[in-house]
Amino acid sequence: MDSLFTPSSIAVVGASSVSGKIGNTILSNLQSAGYSGQLYPVNPRGGDINGISAYKKISDIGTPVDLAVVAVPRDLVLGIFKELLELGVSSVVVITAGFKEVDHEGWLLEVQLAKLAEEHGVNLLGPNCLGVINSRGGVNASFATGNPLPGSMGFFSQSGALCVAVLDWALGEKVGFSKFISLGNKAVINEASMIEYLGNDPETKVILGYVENIEDGREFMAQAAKVSMKKPILMMKAGTTPAGARAASSHTGAMAGSDQACDAAFRQSGVIRVEKLDELFNLAKAFSVQELPLGPNLGIVTNAGGPGILAADACGESVMRMPTFSPGTIGELQRMLPGYASLYNPVDLLGDADAESYGRAVRIVGHDPAVNSLLVIIAPTVNLDFTEVAKAVVQGMGEVSKPVFCCLMGRKNSAEAREIFAEAGVPVYDFPKQAVRAMDCMHKYAVWKGRPPRTYFTPEHDVDAARAVVDNALRSGRSELVEFQARDIVTAYGLPTPESDLARSGDEAVAIAEQLGYPVVLKIASPEISHKSDVDGVRVGLNCAEEVRAAFWDITARTQRLRPDVFIAGCLVQQMASPQSREVIVGFRRDKQFGPLLMFGLGGVYVEILKDISFRLAPLSVEEAGEMVREIRSYMLLKGVKGGEPVDFEAITDVLIRMSCLADDFPEIYEAEFNPVLVNSDEALVADARMTVVDISADAGNRPDERE
Amino acid sequence: MDSLFTPSSIAVVGASSVSGKIGNTILSNLQSAGYSGQLYPVNPRGGDINGISAYKKISDIGTPVDLAVVAVPRDLVLGIFKELLELGVSSVVVITAGFKEVDHEGWLLEVQLAKLAEEHGVNLLGPNCLGVINSRGGVNASFATGNPLPGSMGFFSQSGALCVAVLDWALGEKVGFSKFISLGNKAVINEASMIEYLGNDPETKVILGYVENIEDGREFMAQAAKVSMKKPILMMKAGTTPAGARAASSHTGAMAGSDQACDAAFRQSGVIRVEKLDELFNLAKAFSVQELPLGPNLGIVTNAGGPGILAADACGESVMRMPTFSPGTIGELQRMLPGYASLYNPVDLLGDADAESYGRAVRIVGHDPAVNSLLVIIAPTVNLDFTEVAKAVVQGMGEVSKPVFCCLMGRKNSAEAREIFAEAGVPVYDFPKQAVRAMDCMHKYAVWKGRPPRTYFTPEHDVDAARAVVDNALRSGRSELVEFQARDIVTAYGLPTPESDLARSGDEAVAIAEQLGYPVVLKIASPEISHKSDVDGVRVGLNCAEEVRAAFWDITARTQRLRPDVFIAGCLVQQMASPQSREVIVGFRRDKQFGPLLMFGLGGVYVEILKDISFRLAPLSVEEAGEMVREIRSYMLLKGVKGGEPVDFEAITDVLIRMSCLADDFPEIYEAEFNPVLVNSDEALVADARMTVVDISADAGNRPDERE
Missing domain, CATH: 3.30.470.20 (ATP-grasp fold, B domain)
Structure with a gap:
């Protein structure tokens, strides 16, 4: 896969000098991202494209390339692909749409592409995708707008629209990616191959994925089970409900597997299933910066009661627990806090708390042996300086070395504080429930890893x-x-x-019953009747020979009347x-x-x-x-x-x-x-x-x- | 309540010239909000405060005031309150903290305040609150930072920290408020009075509230039931779980009612219960701008499959439905769309859709008689102009007059489009599930109103x-x-x-049983035994006199042995x-x-x-x-x-x-x-x-x- 993510040469087939065209955006993205390897624009008209002179034919390149990005009309793709194979290529990204997602012809073309790629050992990404980005090395081989920041999240998505939305969100939130992959139709490269690759990628700390179907369930589980022991995998699977699944199959032509099976697959291979995009981001933020907690016990420090209650509510709805502090902890808190502050979990420092009291509370609560992780809630008050609080919390946290999460309930004047927290690896949330949900999820993942x-x-x-x-x-x-x-x-x-036996007559039924001992059950026996209750073919609690004989005739006669066409072997006589x-x-x-x-x-x-x-x-x-x-x-x-x-x-x-x-x-x-x-x-x-x-x-x- | 929200004169007791002090912030807020009525700063040292000469004593004001805002040390509050009563005052906001939330003495003081207020017919807000804001008329009688924009949401909160967070969020999202009330300890004014007031306030279109307990359950239900028929009430009630409730009672001293009772009260009075702050905002956005849909049937128009599936999933998890379009609708869509687009619900215009196709699709789908409301999903693509799309959608929507919601999956270059949607009353969401959740909630509210x-x-x-x-x-x-x-x-x-009767002896039991007819049940009868199974005091299916007599002696003897201290009246004999x-x-x-x-x-x-x-x-x-x-x-x-x-x-x-x-x-x-x-x-x-x-x-x- 190195040729896909760290290619030393890239051909852009269908490169264009017309701004706004996909073939132009791809080349421009590579240039603006600072790609320093060899670039070969290919366009039948040749000429100069973005300052590089273009090749009229692929064969003109004359030397094998690591990666080719193909953005040409659909009907040319197969020919181009063959030319690339002749030239020598290791990875191909087919941007072009119009394959199995649109019609049978497209499906046939896609099958041929996949077959050729597999025969020649070429990595094929797409078709019908946005491309691929390695945020290090300037490999932005996509027509996305904007270059993602370098970071530790590896992201893949079956939906191009989601890719764009995620990139946009990430730029706004200053969140970075290691690798960013638009899977498209998944003709060859799919979620399983990306999980395997990102699992081995040292620059990826957490793996995020969005899929609408799973291509190869068993391979997916095998890779996910291996990788989830090393790093967290957070995935959204859309098409969960019948309504959603219908939309899924009309969209990608993907055969949606049953959602229960997918759910079981995720669970059994340690994949964390996420339901909503905002939750995906909130969880990713936590996993990418913070260590796993050693247990479910959460200490909460707040300067406002309301958010503390919301956090406690969120604990109640999750597996997170709010332990009782040791008498030592309570004593120390008592010495530092006003008489009417709450010394219990959540610790309420009250509205006049300053940076120093936050720092001390974090230290005291963090040292309590019952506490596995901390949530620090900071509500804006008249004189509170977010920056100072952030410094104090980070310093206090340095002494206790337990995971700390922060809920900063205000955007104003908080930029510097957010940077301090980011540098210290403290995930920051707007609302208490988001933070608790992330902690809950990390704890569950820790349990999974340690099982x-x-x-x-x-x-x-x-x-x-x-x-x-x-x-x-x-x-x-x-x-x-x-x-x-x-x-x-x-x-x-x-x-x-x-114990049971087949009786072909009432007498046989009685004989079997006497042998088994009363009470017994009688059931109709016919190879053609699989739902016995449809013919009322079961009698329970039969206590004597009379009852057994009567039941035998009753069941068989009724079945014969209701289903005159079926073969009746007799009745099964069974222990009760x-x-x-x-x-x-x-x-x-x-x-x-x-x-x-x-x-x-x-x-x-x-x-x-x-x-x-x-x-x-x-x-x-x-x-x-x-x-x-x-x-x-x-x-x-x-x-x-x-x-x-x-x-x-x-x-x-x-x-x-x-x-x-x-x-x-x-x-x-x-x-x-x-x-x-x-x-x-x-x-x-x-x-x-x-x-x-x-x-x-x-x-x-x-x-x-x-x-x- | 007019004296609280539209006072013609306001006294700020505890006004200060020291920037950063609460008494200064309140006065400054009133001034910067442009309050044009009479302002009376009161400070024992007199002098000039923010350009107004201060009164040393309340009595110096010499004329009754509509509203007084009190921010003085706790122990002075009661005296100040009495002075205000003497001067003549209609409404008082007590900002000062330190009452029932801290100790018994504070509780006693608060009770006295409440009693005086009620005796004199004075509206008392607080104590321990942030104040009150009427975004029209410059009444920012609070120590919040920043003036909220005028708008149609009325908001009240028991938690001051939540007030600050909400104000901050609203300024960032450019969402406005009609009235903004920090309830504090709710000594007199509580959620019921605010629901009543906001219900009658013509500037309030939707009511939002955050509470940790309900003061007067019956009064709350009565007001809410009345108001919810006129406008939606969205409320968060924290302290839902045992953990949360514990935090709640240590925080405000509020006795948390059982959460089931609260849930029933909300449901029975038409209050929409919201679990999370972000959801509160997302729902409020929809209710404040959009009309209620006439049914659950949702038509979805998208330019990307993935988000369409996510929306369909969200429908599946809610009461929203995605109807099948009429043949006429499908025919019209077919004429305008490429052959491989999805003509069914959700309609996928595909990645090359432009503003015109959005406009036409909205018109076509909107005219389908099966559709009650529309969700338009816009994912960024290379050449898509958000502004043009917004214009086309709004124009198309004007012709169909059904509620339209939008999911705009990208922040970049979308400011103008967002403004166009805002002006047209189209709520805009980042993710499909948020939009569907809001529509679902509005539909349920419509059902409630029309029940x-x-x-x-x-x-x-x-x-x-x-x-x-x-x-x-x-x-x-x-x-x-x-x-x-x-x-x-x-x-x-x-x-x-x-049918049953009390038997005091085995013979009586048999006589009663014979009269009732077999089978019967026997149960121990003792005023001191309420859980009969504790003494194994029940026998069922007794079929004859022997069984009844034996059961009577068995039950009574066993009970006498297990509970020698209790009075045994006999056994109840009951029909089976x-x-x-x-x-x-x-x-x-x-x-x-x-x-x-x-x-x-x-x-x-x-x-x-x-x-x-x-x-x-x-x-x-x-x-x-x-x-x-x-x-x-x-x-x-x-x-x-x-x-x-x-x-x-x-x-x-x-x-x-x-x-x-x-x-x-x-x-x-x-x-x-x-x-x-x-x-x-x-x-x-x-x-x-x-x-x-x-x-x-x-x-x-x-x-x-x-x-x-």
Whole structure:
């Protein structure tokens, strides 16, 4: 990637001497940014462009170039690209728009470009992008207006408009960038490659990204998981809601993966998901200058009560905590403050506080062992000198070496103070909640980085037995595996099921029931009925032979009447769950971008009405399986309320891990659901299961995920 | 209040010639704001202050004044106040701090001030405040720095620091105020009086407020409900979380009411609650310039896909909708746009859009009958002229007369465009989500204003019978009314209960059970046991005489062993609920500020674990009772899932309204809970009830709400 970010020579193909044209802006940007390498403007008319004599043809350059920036009409791009390959080129930025985002022809052209680039090992950025900027070395190979300041944020964006808005914001806020990349259509270079590159870039301290879809979910996760251990990755993913996703696919032609899958991918690879642009900037500011706090405990120093309360409110809504100070701290504060000041957290220095009292309070609170980080709120008062306060706070902070954040509630007369804070690495916010949100986010990232290593294990299972069931279904052209077929797979994966057997007659049902012991459950068994409740095909709590026989005839007769066309194998006779059992659901659905997305929830209304579900992508670590279970709102019901016994959590996580293993083993299984899984304090029994299989050897157009 | 906001004479008591002193700043502010009425500086040393000769004593003024601003040491304030009363004064602003917010002595002084002010009919603002500003007429009677621009926002704040921050922000954003009020300790003038005043102030179009507590909940609601029908009220209430509330009470000595009560009060009186300062400003901007939309349907026009998706995402997270355009609209768009532009909502004009295409798109989309309001997103592109776009949008918008909002994604070269939009009343935002949030909020406010009138009715009930039970409990010194006592009140309020009777022996229990019909429930009956489950005092599903007799002895014996000290009246024998019944909880708790706060939730885990509860303040209208029921997440369970019958919703709202009536009739009942109420498709039976009563004639210090 060095040829893209630190090229020693750059060809600008489509360079123009007409001011306002993109081909002129690119050349001018490189010149005004002070690019000192070799520049080759290319224009069929030749002549002098911005003081450099232009080449009429690419071949005229005569020597390979590191980077070429292409801004020519769409229909010329492929030809130009081939000429560049002939000349020799390492990286190409295609600015030109009109590819897969507009029509099928454009899509075909883009595919050809990508193929050529990959064959020749060329880095291709775009097409349909704004370009790339390395703020050091004068590489502003873009048609953005304005040169970003050098800084420590690496930024990439799928949307060119966002690039422009971000550059503009950054210039106004005096925030600098290390690298700035407009991804465009992501024909070759995408978010995964940029995360990898910026992860290794010593000039980048924090990575920011805006995407509308993820190109290669697995590669993205792999890179992000590696890089997030080194530096924070803050990303916005637009198209989160159905309305947004519709706009996304009409815009870039991107197939939006399901948002739950993306959310799980971000979480599992340590990417911090950000919802709003202003929040992205607020968080980036903190991460780029301040150290991570060692814990959630925040000490607040303020000269005004109101903002202190707002900060406390923000703590209450986050994982940040406001610890009680030690008696020593309170004693020291008492000695320095007037009698009616608040000595507790938040410390209120009151309206007549001066720089000295700020400095002392920062020192005292900062030394309290319960405090991990500090928030200093400065509200303007009649005689307060922001500059002096900033100096005092920075000095005090130097002695305590804990992260300090500042909320400066006024823009007037604060320029110098802001510079002092900036130099000392103190992020400054306008409002208390912004500051607390940033601290909360940094703390969570610290927890992520410090988490114990994830443990994976592959449970013993009989893959051949499962394979036989799947192949059999595919051979017979069935896509649904219903209970009595799916059960063989459940068993092959070492999961217990309630004892049960298939009865083909009422007498057989009674015989099986007598063997299992009453009460029993009867369920319709037909390969063509996957939702048994549609035919009212389940009877629970059957207590004697009479009831079983009557239920058998009732279920089968009703099904025959309702679905005269289907084959009825009989009824499944099953052990009844103990009354202490609770029902949970474990399932997965294969996401196009990220693979199997596992789901967990309490059964019944908790999933259906309250949507109380947790998600993770396979393969699932033991720790993640545990998180899934603890994450649902109704978790307390599994722990047991009012003296009820907790369920066997290990048994539940075992089910989750075995399902994850199944999902990884069989790409043919598109969807699976164990529902219900009956858990009590001793075990978790898979009482019902169904799966959807697809022939992955067949035309991909038939896969269910293409039909959405 | 005219003497406060448009005084014809102002005395500044504590005026000083020393620059930087508060008494100097106040006088200077009045002068620099161009106050043209009579000014009387008062200072014991006399002399010339800012060019006016000062009075040594208040009595020297010799003629009554409209307004006096007092900035003298605390211990002089009361004396000064009395002198002002003698001279004759209509309004007094006490700037001085050091009252109830610091110590008991200050609290006593403040009470005396308030008493005097009320006796003499004087408007008292403060103490411990920044002052008051009327941006028209030069009344800057404050020690704020800078004069706010005239405008249409009326702002009041309990926190002086917030006042300063808001003024500073407004000057930077060129936003103006009609009136600007620092409430301080709210000894007399509080949020309710300001809402009333600003509601009638023709110069105020939108009311903004920041409070940490509400002084008089009922008065606040009454004023807010009246005013919110005329103009929007946007308020922040800090101290929302336990952490925040702790900070609040150590700061102002304000007793924080429960946040749920406050939330209900805001909602029921049409106050829009805002969580963050930046949001307050963003919403105020919209309300102060733009008309309310006639519906939730939003048409989006953009020149960049990314921001369009972000706007669509924001719609998905709100009640705003993006309608499908009519075929006519799509046809017109098709004729004007390139083939690869998106003609659907959001309309993407693409990066080469110019002012003309913006104007035409606004006209076309604006004329679509499905569209209620428009969001125009403008991202900077190479050749786009913001000024021209603004002109074209404003012109187009003039022809459609629907509310238009703008997202201008860049600060550079946008000053003129911003002015054009400001003049045309188009609120401009930096980011799409801010704009959609503002539109969402305006739409909700429009719905609130247009809602059908609330209907209240007082159900028939026997207040004397209930009074007898309450008085009896109070006479005997009991504070808890347990089931068999509370049931008489339930019956007096016309609510059905399951048939039941008190049994004093096992034989009596059997006799009652035989009469009621099996199955029955047995519950321990003791005036001293309000939580029957603590002694395991309930048995359900008793099917025969044997079971009833055994249960009676078991329950009573167990209770005697566990609580040998309590009186056991026997057991209550009760009809068993039908299996189709669902359990709900209806209750109330008396909030110190707002009165009875009614609560509704599904029984069991929904309330205990999932905290799925809705709240409203009494008196409850029929419509609000319905809202309470529909608002809970588990509402679907009451409607019936999978073919289950819906419950009798009218019966539930009837219980809510009767409880509201009970709460209003008996201030002695501090807390009440009907739990469970058994509802099925025919009725709602109050199966258990308990209440807490307090002697309100006794010392208020004994009331439970004082003990918090």
